[in-house]
Each structure stands twice: as C-alpha cells, then as structure tokens.
Amino acid sequence: AQSVTQPDIHITVSEGASLELRCNYSYGATPYLFWYVQSPGQGLQLLLKYFSGDTLVQGIKGFEAEFKRSQSSFNLRKPSVHWSDAAEYFCAVGPPRGAAGNKLTFGGGTRVLVKP
Amino acid sequence: GAVVSQHPSWVICKSGTSVKIECRSLDFQATTMFWYRQFPKQSLMLMATSNEGSKATYEQGVEKDKFLINHASLTLSTLTVTSAHPEDSSFYICSARGDGVTDTQYFGPGTRLTVL
Numbered sequence: 001a002q003s004v005t006q007p008d009i010h011i012t013v014s015e016g017a018s019l020e021l022r023c024n025y026s027y028g029a030t031p032y033l034f035w036y037v038q039s040p041g042q043g044l045q046l047l048l049k050y051f052s053g054d055t056l057v058q059g060i061k062g063f064e065a066e067f068k069r070s071q072s073s074f075n076l077r078k079p080s081v082h083w084s085d086a087a088e089y090f091c092a093v094g095p096p097r098g099a100a101g102n103k104l105t106f107g108g109g110t111r112v113l114v115k116p
Numbered sequence: 117g118a119v120v121s122q123h124p125s126w127v128i129c130k131s132g133t134s135v136k137i138e139c140r141s142l143d144f145q146a147t148t149m150f151w152y153r154q155f156p157k158q159s160l161m162l163m164a165t166s167n168e169g170s171k172a173t174y175e176q177g178v179e180k181d182k183f184l185i186n187h188a189s190l191t192l193s194t195l196t197v198t199s200a201h202p203e204d205s206s207f208y209i210c211s212a213r214g215d216g217v218t219d220t221q222y223f224g225p226g227t228r229l230t231v232l
Contacts, residue, residue, distance in 0.1 A: 032219055043122070043209050044160075044223040051219070090159065094219065102148060102213065104221055106159045 002027045004093050006107035013081050014115045021076040021110050023091030031093040033074040034104070035065055038088045047089075050074065051096075061085070086114040119143050120212045122224035129200055130232055137195045137227045139210030145190035146212035150221060151183070154207045166193055190214075200231045 003026045013019050025031065032051050036044040048059025055067040065076045074091060091107040119142040129135050139149060148167050152160040164180075166172040166187035174180045182204075184196040193212075197204055207228050211221040 034220070036223070041207075041226070041228070043120075043225040044211075046220065046222065049220060094221075102219065103150070103162060103165060108159045111157075 002031065002093055002105045004091055004105050004107035006089075006091055006110050008110045009108070010111045010113065012113040012115060015083050016080050019076075019078045019081045019085070019112065021089050021091075021112070023074045023076065023107055025072050025074065025091075025093045027072075027093055029096060030069065032096055033065075033067060034092040034094070035059065035063070035074070035076045036090045036092060037061075038090065038109075040087075044090065047076070081112075081114055083114045083116065086112055088112075118220070118222040120146075120210065120222050120224040122210055122227050124227060125225060126228040126230075128230045128232065131201050132199055134196055134198045135200055135229060137197075137208055137210075137229075139193045139195070139212065139224050141191045141212040141214065141222075144212075144214045146193070146214050147190065148213045149187055149193040150211045150213070151185060151193075151195050152209045152211070154209060154226075156207075160209065163195075197229065200229070202231045205229055205231045 005024045034049045035047040038044045047063050048057050050057045050067045057065050063078050088109045090109050092104040094104045121140045123138045151163045163178045164172045164174045166185050168187050172185035187193040209226040211223045213221045
C-alpha cells in the first residue's frame with residue numbers, strides 16, 4: 001500500500017531564510033506527486049505537482065520541489081520565506097494516469113511557523 | 117481556473133438533525149468528487165469518492181447511511197450528515213477532479229460543522 005511520510009511535524013524559520021520541507025513516499029511505481037498548502041480554517045491550495053519530465057518543478061508563491069526517484073522523495077523548497085508562508089503543508093501522492101483508482105494519499109503535514 | 121466552492125462555510129446544529137453540505141466546481145466539469153474529514157491538527161481522511169451519476173464509494177469504516185453523498189451533476193456533489201451527533205463535529209473538505217485538469221484534485225474551502 002502506498003504511504004507518504006513528512007518527517008517534520010513543525011518547522012520554525014525566520015522570515016527571509018530558506019525553507020525545505022521533506023516528503024518521502026512508498027509506492028509501487030512513480031506516482032503523481034503534489035504539494036498543497038492550508039491556511040488555518042481554509043481548504044487546500046495546490047502549490048505544485050509532478051507528473052513526469054523535468055524533476056525540478058516550479059510552483060506558485062516562489063515554491064519549487066525536486067523529485068528524486070532514487071530516494072523516493074519530493075522535497076519542497078523556498079529560497080526566502082515570507083510571513084504569509086506560515087501554514088500547514090501537505091505532500092500527497094496519487095496513482096499515475098491509467099492506474100486503478102484516483103485517490104490521493106496524504107502525508108501527516110508539516111506546520112511552518114515564521115519568526116519575524 | 118479550477119475553482120471549487122463549498123456551502124456553507126460553517127454550520128451549527130442540534131444533535132439529531134441532518135446537515136447538507138454542497139460542493140461545486142465553478143469553472144470545470146468534475147467527473148469525480150471526493151469528500152474528506154479533517155480533525156484539528158491532523159491530516160485529511162478520505163471519506164468517499166463519488167462519480168457523477170453513480171453511487172459513491174466509501175472508505176472502510178465510514179458509515180454510508182450516516183454520510184449520504186449525491187453527485188447528481190458534473191458540477192455539484194452534496195454530503196448529508198444524517199442524525200448528527202457531537203462526534204460528527206469536524207472540518208469537512210471536498211475536492212473535485214475533472215478529466216481536463218490532468219488528474220489534479222482541487223479543493224474547496226471547507227465546512228466547519230459543530231453539533232451541539
């Protein structure tokens with residue numbers, strides 16, 4: 001069965017500093033990979049996604065993620081964090097097109113706190 | 117593009133009553149919609165998957181008679197919590213996926229249900 005692990009439950013970072021959120025997955029094949037962000041009391045907003053091709057993916061709000069097949073990882077990065085980036089971040093995996101089912105499996109989330 | 121709305125954004129009801137939550141895809145046709153439940157400071161738990169015009173598929177442990185899902189059109193799915201009890205209080209989030217949006221789920225803003 002597929003699984004997603006986000007090892008860091010909380011991360012505190014100073015405004016202007018870089019941020020990296022880790023995501024490791026277990027899946028039988030290369031899945032579709034997603035990062036979502038959730039502000040308190042809100043739904044999830046898609047930051048970026050990887051389906052195939054270039055393993056470095058650019059997303060919205062200055063975020064990028066790199067798919068590393070050998071490490072089964074899809075880490076999210078941002079070079080300079082803004083106070084508005086304080087939120088909960090979820091990594092998710094889904095089956096590639098053509099595979100049975102279309103459900104996402106979510107990681108446990110990483111809460112990012114930004115210090116002024 | 118790919119906007120999903122939910123209504124209401126919050127609802128308070130008495131124990132024993134039923135509550136209906138609507139999920140709409142505003143600018144695309146959602147062949148599949150998903151309903152999630154999220155407890156405080158936790159990840160999303162998939163409750164059910166619904167395809168337009170067919171019965172929903174419920175995840176193990178989710179009571180289909182308590183959580184009624186209807187996906188009557190390509191832009192609307194509803195979740196009805198029947199005979200709600202305080203333990204049903206939670207944050208409910210829907211997502212929608214259409215064939216034209218490359219296997220990506222787009223999430224609604226969520227509905228906060230409080231059962232007194």
